[in-house]
Amino acid sequence: MINDLWYKNAVIYCLSVATYMDANGDGIGDFEGLMRRLDYLQGMGVTAIWLMPFQPSPCRDDGYDIADYYGVDPRYGTLGDFVEFAEGCKQRGLRLLIDLVVNHTSNEHPWFQESRRDPHSKYRDWYVWSKKKPKSANSGVVFPGVQKSTWDYDVVAKAYYFHRFYDFQPDLNTSHPEVQAEILKIMGFWLQLGVSGFRMDAVPFVIAQKGRDIAKPQEQYDMLRTFSQFLNWRKGDAIILGEANVLPGTDMQYFGNSGDRIQMMFNFEVNQHQFLALATGDSRPLVKAMQATKRRPATAQWGQFLRNHDELDLGRLTEKQRESVFAEFGPDPEMQLYNRGIRRRLAPMLQGDRRRLELAYSMMMTLPGTPVIRYGDEIGMGDNLKLPERNCARTPMQWSTEPNAGFTKSDKPCMPVISDGPYGFPHTNVAAQRRDPTSLLNWMERIIRMRKEVPEIGWGDFSFVSTGTSQVLAVRYHWRNNSVLCVHNLSAEPREVRLKLRADDEADCELVNLLSDEHSHPEKGAVHRLLLEPYGYRWYRVCGLDYLLRRSAI
Ligand code: NOJ
Ligand code: CA
Numbered sequence: 001m002i003n004d005l006w007y008k009n010a011v012i013y014c015l016s017v018a019t020y021m022d023a024n025g026d027g028i029g030d031f032e033g034l035m036r037r038l039d040y041l042q043g044m045g046v047t048a049i050w051l052m053p054f055q056p057s058p059c060r061d062d063g064y065d066i067a068d069y070y071g072v073d074p075r076y077g078t079l080g081d082f083v084e085f086a087e088g089c090k091q092r093g094l095r096l097l098i099d100l101v102v103n104h105t106s107n108e109h110p111w112f113q114e115s116r117r118d119p120h121s122k123y124r125d126w127y128v129w130s131k132k133k134p135k136s137a138n139s140g141v142v143f144p145g146v147q148k149s150t151w152d153y154d155v156v157a158k159a160y161y162f163h164r165f166y167d168f169q170p171d172l173n174t175s176h177p178e179v180q181a182e183i184l185k186i187m188g189f190w191l192q193l194g195v196s197g198f199r200m201d202a203v204p205f206v207i208a209q210k211g212r213d214i215a216k217p218q219e220q221y222d223m224l225r226t227f228s229q230f231l232n233w234r235k236g237d238a239i240i241l242g243e244a245n246v247l248p249g250t251d252m253q254y255f256g257n258s259g260d261r262i263q264m265m266f267n268f269e270v271n272q273h274q275f276l277a278l279a280t281g282d283s284r285p286l287v288k289a290m291q292a293t294k295r296r297p298a299t300a301q302w303g304q305f306l307r308n309h310d311e312l313d314l315g316r317l318t319e320k321q322r323e324s325v326f327a328e329f330g331p332d333p334e335m336q337l338y339n340r341g342i343r344r345r346l347a348p349m350l351q352g353d354r355r356r357l358e359l360a361y362s363m364m365m366t367l368p369g370t371p372v373i374r375y376g377d378e379i380g381m382g383d384n385l386k387l388p389e390r391n392c393a394r395t396p397m398q399w400s401t402e403p404n405a406g407f408t409k410s411d412k413p414c415m416p417v418i419s420d421g422p423y424g425f426p427h428t429n430v431a432a433q434r435r436d437p438t439s440l441l442n443w444m445e446r447i448i449r450m451r452k453e454v455p456e457i458g459w460g461d462f463s464f465v466s467t468g469t470s471q472v473l474a475v476r477y478h479w480r481n482n483s484v485l486c487v488h489n490l491s492a493e494p495r496e497v498r499l500k501l502r503a504d505d506e507a508d509c510e511l512v513n514l515l516s517d518e519h520s521h522p523e524k525g526a527v528h529r530l531l532l533e534p535y536g537y538r539w540y541r542v543c544g545l546d547y548l549l550r551r552s553a554i
Pocket of ligand 2: 022023024025026027028029030075
């Protein structure tokens with residue numbers, strides 16, 4: 001039964017329809033174009049696709065400002081195209097997740113228009129109003145610099161409304177029973193059209209108490225159980241992957257002690273500390289982050305990731321730690337955002353160094369959880385720092401050397417395609433990498449295949465194996481009498497490490513290399529001596545197949 005939990009070992013790929021593939025040549029990506037790329041995605045080996053918002057929207061926050069929850073923005077196609085796409089995923093065995101952005105709507109949403117226009121409308125209380133400007137108006141902004149306050153005056157309503165994010169994103173009053181019922185209805189609608197779940201935007205804010213007099217908003221965690229129960233009723237295997245950048249101590253509140261709240265969450269704690277480890281070569285803070293987020297219900301899962309469509313938030317690190325990540329990966333002010341993060345793509349952060357890119361991805365894929373890959377990272381796409389804010393890392397997918405990277409036939413793409421320098425499409429594109437067996441794309445395909453063959457990572461328990469140096473991280477997973485050992489050298493120098501397998505019956509155990517034929521035979525006392533090249537990594541299965549077959553036969 002427990003094998004049914006597909007998300008425990010999925011490989012998720014996220015993309016934005018707008019910038020993936022344009023089929024009708026108007027410069028904007030669409031569902032028809034995305035359909036044509038489904039075989040590419042399946043070929044790479046991903047098992048689930050997460051689509052960023054594609055519903056009708058003024059698009060002032062890349063679609064995270066929705067004006068109609070029950071439709072497809074005509075720029076991307078029709079609802080019919082969506083259903084065809086969902087069917088295309090199903091035929092290929094790909095799961096489909098979509099963004100669920102219900103903390104707020106666009107200010108152009110008819111609900112908000114009604115709410116501001118008519119104090120007696122049923123929609124009035126769907127939002128959060130105050131006659132007077134609340135004292136807290138200047139605190140709690142999410143986008144410092146581009147967002148001044150969390151309460152703004154509306155001339156039509158003659159009152160202030162609450163917005164956690166931009167002023168064009170009024171918060172829904174999520175405690176209101178009718179709003180909650182509507183959220184369920186939205187989920188039910190898309191489930192019916194074939195999705196397997198939702199990446200829920202801004203979860204801590206969705207469940208927070210909202211209102212003029214609330215100085216310290218409490219989270220209403222039970223709301224998550226309501227969502228989850230509804231999903232279970234409608235579609236037993238549907239999940240919620242929560243975007244909740246919260247402290248490790250509160251994780252269990254989101255998962256629920258018995259796993260009865262949300263099934264997945266992004267592991268922001270580990271994400272930030274992985275970048276710290278990559279920047280400093282020291283694995284110790286990452287080890288701590290992994291320990292701090294180790295406990296979770298058996299049915300819950302972490303989403304592990306490197307970069308996403310937002311800035312790399314470093315808010316969890318100490319001042320000193322953050323400085324070292326900035327110095328290594330985002331030294332120029334134009335690379336930084338909101339004083340807390342880096343807005344670049346992964347490849348330029350790692351200076352396009354193939355060894356470091358492989359190390360970063362190999363590490364991420366062997367962290368406890370399910371990997372989430374950002375579109376374009378599989379070919380090492382770059383960023384365009386001339387674009388404002390987070391847009392720099394949201395440029396169109398680079399398919400080929402054709403004009404505009406083969407993304408569109410139009411000469412006016414909705415976002416400029418990166419065309420110059422080492423990350424420009426003439427150098428960095430899918431077509432060229434597909435033909436080259438040594439390319440990053442082909443490496444990615446192989447590592448994804450291997451990740452799928454190592455279910456211990458998604459299902460198992462992990463422990464750390466001492467290597468004698470904090471520059472080499474060795475993590476061991478156990479699951480159903482099987483075991484793997486993943487070793488990563490964070491250092492720019494070669495490192496020789498000695499590590500010992502502890503159990504009594506492991507003295508003769510071989511470490512079978514899963515990525516090459518260089519296996520390790522133990523020295524006396526179950527000690528393995530491994531020589532790792534700079535930024536080198538190894539995935540081993542402990543004891544080899546013969547041993548495992550014997551053991552499972554007992
Ligand atoms: C989180 C999303 O990831 C981000 O892109 C968006 O701006 C905010 N939520 C507001 O919806
Ligand atoms: Ca189009």
